[in-house]
Amino acid sequence: MSAPVGGAHRGHAKSAAGFLVDAERAAWHDRSLWFMRQKRDRGTAIAEWESLRLAGSALKAHAMSRLADLLEEFERRATANGVVVHWARDAAEHNAIVLGILHADGVTRVSKSKSMLTEECGLNPFLEARGIEVVDTDLGERIVQLAKEPPSHIVIPAIHWKREEIGALFHRTMGTPAGETSPDALAAAARVHLRDALLNAGAGITGANVIVAETGGVVVCTNEGNADLGMHSAPIHIACVGIEKIVATRDDVGVLLRLLARSGTGQPVTAYTTHVTSPRPDAAMHVVLVDNGRTRRLADEAMRAALHCIRCGACLNTCPVYRRSGGYSYGHVIQGPIGAILAPAVDLDAHRELPFASTLCGSCADVCPVRIDIPAQLLAWRARSAAAGALPSGYSTIFPFLGWVLSRLSRFERAARWARRVQKVIPSSWLSGRWNPWTRPGRTLPVIADETFREWAQREEGRP
Amino acid sequence: MFNAGVVTAARAAADNWVRASAPFDAIVMPSGSCTHYVRHHLPRFLGSDVAAHAAKVTFELCEFIAGPLGQPTLAGRFPHRVAMHLGCHAQRGLRLGGSSELHQTVSGPMHTLLTALDGLTLVPLDRPDECCGFGGSFAVGEADVSVVMGRDKLADVAAHDAGVLVSSDPSCLLHLEAVAAHHGHALRTMHVAELLEEATR
Numbered sequence: 001m002s003a004p005v006g007g008a009h010r011g012h013a014k015s016a017a018g019f020l021v022d023a024e025r026a027a028w029h030d031r032s033l034w035f036m037r038q039k040r041d042r043g044t045a046i047a048e049w050e051s052l053r054l055a056g057s058a059l060k061a062h063a064m065s066r067l068a069d070l071l072e073e074f075e076r077r078a079t080a081n082g083v084v085v086h087w088a089r090d091a092a093e094h095n096a097i098v099l100g101i102l103h104a105d106g107v108t109r110v111s112k113s114k115s116m117l118t119e120e121c122g123l124n125p126f127l128e129a130r131g132i133e134v135v136d137t138d139l140g141e142r143i144v145q146l147a148k149e150p151p152s153h154i155v156i157p158a159i160h161w162k163r164e165e166i167g168a169l170f171h172r173t174m175g176t177p178a179g180e181t182s183p184d185a186l187a188a189a190a191r192v193h194l195r196d197a198l199l200n201a202g203a204g205i206t207g208a209n210v211i212v213a214e215t216g217g218v219v220v221c222t223n224e225g226n227a228d229l230g231m232h233s234a235p236i237h238i239a240c241v242g243i244e245k246i247v248a249t250r251d252d253v254g255v256l257l258r259l260l261a262r263s264g265t266g267q268p269v270t271a272y273t274t275h276v277t278s279p280r281p282d283a284a285m286h287v288v289l290v291d292n293g294r295t296r297r298l299a300d301e302a303m304r305a306a307l308h309c310i311r312c313g314a315c316l317n318t319c320p321v322y323r324r325s326g327g328y329s330y331g332h333v334i335q336g337p338i339g340a341i342l343a344p345a346v347d348l349d350a351h352r353e354l355p356f357a358s359t360l361c362g363s364c365a366d367v368c369p370v371r372i373d374i375p376a377q378l379l380a381w382r383a384r385s386a387a388a389g390a391l392p393s394g395y396s397t398i399f400p401f402l403g404w405v406l407s408r409l410s411r412f413e414r415a416a417r418w419a420r421r422v423q424k425v426i427p428s429s430w431l432s433g434r435w436n437p438w439t440r441p442g443r444t445l446p447v448i449a450d451e452t453f454r455e456w457a458q459r460e461e462g463r464p
Numbered sequence: 465m466f467n468a469g470v471v472t473a474a475r476a477a478a479d480n481w482v483r484a485s486a487p488f489d490a491i492v493m494p495s496g497s498c499t500h501y502v503r504h505h506l507p508r509f510l511g512s513d514v515a516a517h518a519a520k521v522t523f524e525l526c527e528f529i530a531g532p533l534g535q536p537t538l539a540g541r542f543p544h545r546v547a548m549h550l551g552c553h554a555q556r557g558l559r560l561g562g563s564s565e566l567h568q569t570v571s572g573p574m575h576t577l578l579t580a581l582d583g584l585t586l587v588p589l590d591r592p593d594e595c596c597g598f599g600g601s602f603a604v605g606e607a608d609v610s611v612v613m614g615r616d617k618l619a620d621v622a623a624h625d626a627g628v629l630v631s632s633d634p635s636c637l638l639h640l641e642a643v644a645a646h647h648g649h650a651l652r653t654m655h656v657a658e659l660l661e662e663a664t665r
Contacts, residue, residue: 017608026612034591045567318565320595324609324616357606359599359613360467362556366565382469391469392605399465399601403473406465407480437604441611443642 043266077216107202115207152327496554543583551633
């Protein structure tokens with residue numbers, strides 16, 4: 001199961017149209033994300049970039065092909081290191097395990113660094129409903145948490161927030177001076193606010209960017225150091241990990257870290273990168289390994305490679321559709337092109353529009369650090385939607401008709417003649433009415449040529 | 465139809481086209497998108513020898529002029545400021561142009577043909593390989609995003625003071641022309657075949 005995001009979802013096209021009503025804001029969103037794409041272009045302009053991508057793709061494919069063995073190896077090593085390893089089949093088991101650990105020690109306050117897995121499992125609302133206070137300590141995540149919103153981007157959760165709006169939010173929730181919009185002042189206030197949460201938490205929850213079978217270690221990357229403060233100041237560290245995060249060796253980690261930071265933000269490496277293998281003396285460390293549909297995805301050969309995703313966010317930043325529709329238009333915990341191929345596996349009917357929220361331009365595949373062929377999977381999901389009778393409205397009537405017309409030359413020629421005549425007799429005001437999605441958002445009707453290419457060629461050559 | 469997932473409808477049309485294509489040694493398409501479909505999807509989709517043959521002998525127009533015809537440049541004159549838009553399937557599907565994602569500069573057979581023409585100034589775009597927003601069924605299924613993408617593409621062209629927008633894909637042009645006309649852009653949109661014909665006339 002996945003946590004509902006952004007309330008009742010209206011489908012991508014409708015939500016995107018809503019996002020675009022404020023044209024200036026939408027243009028700002030597009031520019032902000034394009035800036036990230038440009039940082040990625042500069043950061044990845046190194047001679048070995050394409051061989052790094054090949055290596056990343058290969059080591060992930062290798063890890064997925066040996067997933068069960070590697071997970072068991074990880075469990076053996078981690079246990080020997082003094083870590084308690086838990087297995088969760090789904091989100092409910094994951095949440096129950098975390099709650100059990102907290103209850104056993106009477107913990108009521110938790111700090112949490114960024115983890116898309118816990119978003120996927122709906123951990124925050126689950127714990128809060130049971131009287132446990134959860135403070136997200138990544139600055140962007142804290143902003144959306146204070147605003148009672150889900151993240152709109154897997155790497156930059158509050159990318160849709162403007163500086164002035166953050167100032168107003170902090171004024172209301174942290175008591176910063178009214179009208180304060182300086183990033184330095186706002187970050188300083190957040191630092192004080194978060195430090196209190198970090199130092200007084202009974203447990204620190206983190207995600208994991210990579211886990212390593214060879215060492216039994218957990219690798220966590222942040223730019224704010226909040227994960228390190230969280231795991232090292234609380235008496236309990238709980239790392240919540242999707243099982244696809246595993247790699248075989250410590251050498252593999254180096255490849256993925258370079259790919260991750262350069263693709264996500266253009267940095268050579270994240271500011272804080274921690275490889276933690278065992279608990280501190282007098283402290284406890286838990287790793288919760290979560291399946292929640294991942295083994296089902298592994299068994300699905302056409303869609304398997306989506307498990308290689310390292311959540312760098314590059315495909316979101318480059319996607320011309322994501323940039324102009326915003327994270328909430330996807331109605332899923334993972335947004336953008338990668339979200340559009342992950343969500344249908346969770347619930348095809350609920351996310352039937354997502355594989356169509358793409359022009360198949362292919363930019364996502366070319367920036368993907370582990371070379372996931374996202375357009376191929378979008379296409380495969382479209383075909384599955386069609387087979388399951390879950391096409392967006394209109395598609396299931398228009399296309400079979402078009403297929404019928406185009407399956408015989410005489411039919412096509414008749415249709416062309418007919419369309420030409422129709423356009424001449426029917427008033428264009430009616431043809432471009434509100435009902436017509438071609439003209440409604442700002443396009444004129446194309447004028448159908450007086451002759452087809454075939455007719456022209458026959459006339460030119462003077463023979464049939 | 466194939467790209468919209470409606471494969472049963474696509475099959476009848478594809479069968480018809482493949483049958484018609486069988487007797488030819490070369491098939492030239494004025495569209496990177498169609499060429500990409502024929503070359504990369506049809507053989508597996510139909511699984512027939514005729515489909516495999518069609519995939520082998522089908523070329524995008526500029527690719528055909530530069531490759532099988534052996535004319536990487538044509539002599540001609542086109543004294544205008546021109547912006548080039550390679551459709552995404554020509555760009556990233558057929559690799560008929562350098563891609564910014566791969567740290568390559570704008571290049572390829574269409575680029576070479578255009579820049580060789582006398583008087584033609586090819587203007588650099590801020591986002592030279594950003595999608596124009598057509599995307600087949602996307603143009604109507606996601607009409608709002610589609611039109612904003614088209615407007616942004618045209619704004620990029622206008623910011624560089626190009627009077628002509630040329631593309632190798634009629635479908636991108638269909639969309640961009642319609643967006644430009646609605647917003648009153650004084651821009652001449654041309655297919656690369658039209659431009660080459662006019663330049664070499």
